[in-house]
Amino acid sequence: MELLRVQNLKKGFGSTDVLKGVCFSLERGQVLAIIGSSGSGKTTLLRCLNFLETADEGEILVNGQVLRTVTEAQIRKNRLHFGLVFQNFNLFPQYTALENVTLAPTMLKRDAPEAIRARGLALLDKVGLSHKVNAYPYQLSGGQQQRVAIARAMALDPEVLCFDEPTSALDPELTGEVLRVIRSLKTGGNTMIVVTHEMEFAKSVADVVIYMSDGVIEEMGTPEEVFDCPRSHKTRAFLRGAQEPF
């Protein structure tokens, strides 16, 4: 069943067009990997989906419903369909791992305090941090911080969980633990959009891969289609570059 549809999304900043009409759709439980060189508009796309930016044109539909962005309250409600894991975590420094996860459900009065706490503990367990629930962000490694951020993003049960280069700010030896958690979420049936430079990961975890270039979807298909027999020469050039980092 189609969960998300993005239709002709356009976004510019001043005179530069960053997204030039992006269209795709995603089914419940699918994982979409977005690859593309820096500056191609990947972050902007995720920010539009999470309503940190307002698209200039185009529509976002969840479960067939167009998301309206007239009032502040509508925008806040729209955001609840999506979760976003940032490249640089953005944890709240004054709260423990558990408090980071439970803050939003508490503010939004999602449940009784004990139930919110229990769910927070369960989420931290899921990302392998049950021994760090009372640690403050500065006491955690980058990989652990990012896993807390993932648990926090899941605390409100978003329908689509978005990741913006979740391992780009990490030391290479810490990327594995974060990628493993994301992979486990796919097994759990979560719908996800992952912007990543980890090609092997994208290939193995994604159901659909999008290659973005210069604000448009240059190529879209299954991992086999995009990675093994790309149609566009731009995709081929990008993939060749990605394999040879020097």
Add this chain to the structure above:
Amino acid sequence: MFIPVTMQLLSGFAETLKVFCLTLVFSIPLGLVICFGSMSRFTPLRWLTRGFVWIIRGSPLMLQMIIIFYGPGLMFGLPSMPRITATLLAFSINYACYFSEIYRGGIESIPQGQYEAGQVLGMTKGQIFFKVVLLQVIKRITAPMSNEIITLVKDTSLARIIGIYEIIWAGESFIKEGLIWPLFYTGAFYLAFSGLLTLLFGKLERKLSYFRG
């Protein structure tokens, strides 16, 4: 002689404390209002506020006090207001402007990502300010605020220019009796009080040291 001098200084110190405490009570919230004005997205309000802050911070507090006390009478023939009112008005506005800039620096130093993390989680602007940003701002402005507040302790002595009988005036009144030690005694009051404030701020800083950022 010690007892009468002490009594005299205490009465001056009471006046000093009154100016100090009431100035803080008024200027801390007023500073927040000015701060929001100086960060407003409405450009005329922003420039007006910043211009006002420039005038207040750029001219002597003593001059501001004299103008506030004598100005209304000389310019508009209004009856003069009580000395303490004029003093508090001048001090509160002056310190609110300094505080507003400290607040602004603190607020603007919080990374945009903190707001965005709150927004993505469906929190309202108010929730984000009070539950995410505020404590981080307080932590960042503790040191500059303590500086400014300790300066206020000493600035209160300026109030004598419009006739507030504060502690230095009280200590000075013994000069005509040939006594210098009451002035040193006066200094001890200041040192004790600013020492106390330093301790309190140190305590606050330690209390907020449980997190970084």
